[in-house]
Amino acid sequence: MPKENCLIVRAAGKRLDLLRGEAARIAQGANVRWWTDRAEIGTKFCFEDSKSKELFAITCDSLGITSQDG
Template sequence: MAKENCLIVHAAGKQLDLLRGEASRIAKGSKVDWWIDRADVGTRFCFEDVKAKEAFAITCDSFGIPCRDG
C-alpha cells in the first residue's frame, strides 16, 4: 500500500490505545481501511485515503500528540 497516506506518531500506552480507537473511528467514517506499522521512531498509522490521514493528523494535534508524515 502507498505510504504517502501515513503518519508517524510518538505515543505509547494509553495514548497509543486512544489513537488506535480514533484511527478506527475515522477510517470507518470514511469507509476506508487503515493499518499500523512500526517505524524507526514511533508508530506509523496508514490510511487508504488522504482525507482520513488529514483527519487523523487533526486528531493527534487536538490531543497534543506529535505526528509527522511517514
C-alpha cells in the same frame, strides 16, 4: 499503498490505544481500511485515502500528540 497516506506518531500506552480507537473511528466513517506498522521513531498509522490521514493528523494535534508524515 502510497506512503503519503501514513503518519508517524510518538505515543505509548494509553495514548497509543486512544489513537488506535480514533483511527478506527475515522476509517469506519470514511469506509476505508487502516493499519499500523512499527517505525524507527514511533508507530506508523496508514489509511487508504488522504482525507482520513488529514483527519487523523488533526486529531493528533488536538490531543497534543506529535505526528509527522511517514
